[in-house]
Amino acid sequence: MSQMPQRQAYGMALADYGDLNPDVVVLDADVSSSTLTRYFAERHPSRFFNMGVTEASMVNVGVGFALAGTVPFVNTFAALLTLRACEQIRTCVAYANTNVKLIGGYSGLSDYKDGPTHFAINDVALMRAMPNMVVVSPADNVEAAKMVAAIAERDGPIYMRISRAVVPDVFDDSHQIHLGKGVIVCQGSDATIVGSGSMVGRCVQAAAALARENIHVRVLSLHTIKPLDVDMIRQAAEETGALVTAEDHSVIGGLGSAVSEALASHYPAPVEFVGLNDTFAETGPDPDTLMDAWGLSVNDVVEAARRAVRRKTR
Amino acid sequence: MHHHPEALIYDLQEKARQIRLDVLDMVYRRGAGHPGGSFSSAEILAALYFHHLKIDPGRPDWPERDRFLLSKGHAAAALYSALARRGFFPVEDLEQWGHLGAHLQGHPDRIKTPGVEMSSGFLGHGLSIAVGMALAQRYKGPRYHIYVLMSDGGVQSGVAWEGALTASKYRTSEVTVIMDYNDVQLDGAAHDIMPLEPLLDKWRAFGFATIEISGHNMRQVLEALDAALEIHSLPTVIVAHTTKGKGVSFMENTAKWHGAVPNEAEYALAKAELKGYQP
Numbered sequence: 062m063s064q065m066p067q068r069q070a071y072g073m074a075l076a077d078y079g080d081l082n083p084d085v086v087v088l089d090a091d092v093s094s095s096t097l098t099r100y101f102a103e104r105h106p107s108r109f110f111n112m113g114v115t116e117a118s119m120v121n122v123g124v125g126f127a128l129a130g131t132v133p134f135v136n137t138f139a140a141l142l143t144l145r146a147c148e149q150i151r152t153c154v155a156y157a158n159t160n161v162k163l164i165g166g167y168s169g170l171s172d173y174k175d176g177p178t179h180f181a182i183n184d185v186a187l188m189r190a191m192p193n194m195v196v197v198s199p200a201d202n203v204e205a206a207k208m209v210a211a212i213a214e215r216d217g218p219i220y221m222r223i224s225r226a227v228v229p230d231v232f233d234d235s236h237q238i239h240l241g242k243g244v245i246v247c248q249g250s251d252a253t254i255v256g257s258g259s260m261v262g263r264c265v266q267a268a269a270a271l272a273r274e275n276i277h278v279r280v281l282s283l284h285t286i287k288p289l290d291v292d293m294i295r296q297a298a299e300e301t302g303a304l305v306t307a308e309d310h311s312v313i314g315g316l317g318s319a320v321s322e323a324l325a326s327h328y329p330a331p332v333e334f335v336g337l338n339d340t341f342a343e344t345g346p347d348p349d350t351l352m353d354a355w356g357l358s359v360n361d362v363v364e365a366a367r368r369a370v371r372r373k374t375r
Numbered sequence: 376m377h378h379h380p381e382a383l384i385y386d387l388q389e390k391a392r393q394i395r396l397d398v399l400d401m402v403y404r405r406g407a408g409h410p411g412g413s414f415s416s417a418e419i420l421a422a423l424y425f426h427h428l429k430i431d432p433g434r435p436d437w438p439e440r441d442r443f444l445l446s447k448g449h450a451a452a453a454l455y456s457a458l459a460r461r462g463f464f465p466v467e468d469l470e471q472w473g474h475l476g477a478h479l480q481g482h483p484d485r486i487k488t489p490g491v492e493m494s495s496g497f498l499g500h501g502l503s504i505a506v507g508m509a510l511a512q513r514y515k516g517p518r519y520h521i522y523v524l525m526s527d528g529g530v531q532s533g534v535a536w537e538g539a540l541t542a543s544k545y546r547t548s549e550v551t552v553i554m555d556y557n558d559v560q561l562d563g564a565a566h567d568i569m570p571l572e573p574l575l576d577k578w579r580a581f582g583f584a585t586i587e588i589s590g591h592n593m594r595q596v597l598e599a600l601d602a603a604l605e606i607h608s609l610p611t612v613i614v615a616h617t618t619k620g621k622g623v624s625f626m627e628n629t630a631k632w633h634g635a636v637p638n639e640a641e642y643a644l645a646k647a648e649l650k651g652y653q654p
Contacts, residue, residue, distance in 0.1 A: 086514065110510060118503040118537030125507020128442075128493065131515055133507070148497060149534065153504065157485055157494040 067224040067259070068166055070202035072097025074209045075134060079105045082132065085213055088123050090116050090137040096166040096223070098136050116141050120149040120161070127160040132213050138172070139165025139181030139222050143188060154218045155191035161219075162212050163188075168198070168222035168258060169309030170337075173351045176344035181222065182337050186314025188220040189287045195240065196287040197221040198308075198316075200261035203232040204284050211238055222258065224309070226348035229262020231282060243290035249277035252369045253297035253304045254362060257283045257316045259352075260307040260335070267307075267362035278305075278366055286316055291323045298330040303369035305333045307362050309352070312336035331372035333365035379597045383426065387593050388654050390421035390460065395622050395649050397456035397469060403642045405473045407481070411632040412526060413453035415557040415590065415617040420450075422596045423522060424457040432462035435489045439517045442492050442508055446501025447526035447555060448482040449634070454491070455479055463490035499532030501525060502552060506541045509549035520604065523552045527565040530554060530574075536581065542610040543582025551603040552583070552612040555590060559619035561633045575614060583612045590615025591654065622652045 079085050079101050086108045093099040093111060102109035112119035116137055126133040135142070142165045143150065154161045165184050172179040188196045197212060197219060199205040205223060212219045231246065238244075246261070247268055256264035261282045268278050279301055281293060298304060304324070306317035317334040324330050338356060345351025352358065394417045402408035424430070429441045445454050452472065459466045464478070471477035478487040482496035493504055501523040508521050529535055542550055556574070558565045565571060575585045584606045588595040596615065603611040619633070620626030623645040637645055 084515070086511070108514060112541060115503075115537035115540060117534040118541055121500050121503035121534065121538065122507035122510070122541060124493075124500075125504040125509070126511045127507075128504070129508045129511030129515065131511045149500065152494065152497050153500055 067205050067228050068097045071205045071223045072100045074206035076100035076104045078209045084132045086131050086133050088135045090119050096136045116145040117149050120146040123161045124153045124159045134162045136164045138167045139184045143184040155193045158193050163220045165222045167225045170351050171225035173345040173348045177341035182311045185310050195219040198258035199284050200282045201231045207238050224259045228259040231261050241285050241288045243293040244282040246280040246282050249279040251276050253279040253301045255281045256307040259309045263359050266359045270363050289319050294323050295327045298328040302373040303331045305365040305369050307335040333369045335365050384593050387421045390425045391417040394456045398452040401452045408452050409449040409634050411619040413450045414621045415619050416450045416453050416555050418591050420457045424461045427600045441519050442521045444493050444501040444523045448495030451482050458490040498529035499535040503538030505550045509547040521550050525554050528560040531569045539581040547610045548607050550610045554614045557617040557619035559630050563630045578612045584609045586613045590617035622649050
């Protein structure tokens, strides 16, 4: 496992990408030392704008930047961005279809020490419900870094969530990302585990544990939660008959909901959900212990897969 | 300071009259809309669209054009009239306001309507958007001026004052806020619902240069717009005292006409008053 937190991979990639694309500007709401947009600020001071604690206005300033032809990356903690500035995002980014990149740091439970006020457990639900919005949750540092260019170079509103924590490596540097396309991490036919963000590495570990029980699961990594790769989900349902979704987010409205909506329309199949079960959770000693305590452990994924297999009807 | 000849003043007053007549027709025909706050903005919009703004209806995407942001999106009908009469789209389109498939939405939509710089509807967003435009042009160019028309209701919103803080930090003299201060909002008088006074002191404390005018005096509107361009170190707010429902006696200064539709008799009376209105 890389010892670099995902936020650091993102912050370094953003600073590097700033060398390549002079149209990129970065806004932050007094948390650049936390989101690590500080790296961009140090390398490109004329293109960095610290907005203080004005999240709602910051999103609008970003909209102005976009209307003027630059590519703004608007950063703060995911919960603040998607909740405090929710109406600005709805009206001025999503509805007005402006080319703003919204980057929510400290996703899920990754800000373990600050507690539930700082957790982002419904950001995906909120952003996914916005027409025009693309929603991205990179699985690891490779995806977080590569996603910077990918979202900058795709026109339109995009929300990306980034973990504060060290997340398990899943991919190597040769990994290619295509927005809207899922990734088959490993093949299997007994069931499918669909993960996003920091849960993908845990899904891979769960698959290895299940293989020791002679249960061979397919693992899909969805860095793009919207638009969902419906073809890949449908194929998984057809070929494996049951699914598990795993996300560092509430089970209401996130990846599990998106997958279930697709299956209900295209190929109904049993789904087991791994996520926060309609709870705010609590403060913890470190990210992994906290996730394990609140239903996001590797074993939780394993047990969900066993249940999914038992529910198979075809 | 430019000299504004009487003929220009007269012409722009007639443009303001045309905006009011269009708004009345549009609201009556559609059975929906916001006459009060549209009428209070008529002189300001006429001055901007028919004289002051550097715009070209044939090139709505001209990079060097001035930007106008209608932060009080409920005055959409007045903006649509100004845009149509200025040539951004056919005047006949005004009859389609709110119809299914029409480009004229209930509130302005930048994607659908030529000349609309930014979608709006919920109050208070324009100033911080303008600040972003100002900062972007410093970095990327080209240079242009940005005008934001805000209502007293919009100035009650927190996001407006966050935008003011940001404008002050970056001294965005590229931005001129025009405040259509009619002192009447949906539920009643602004000074009762949520008082803004001492308003000029507030704007000054937030780092703005202030100009105070009557928003229905065309010469004062033109001179204020010119004066704001001469202020090179601060953002400017023009606090324009206006009358909600201006030009129709029974609509003036009453919250009832924020979002009400005249009946047949009221429509006829309003039309006659607007045609005879002498500024």
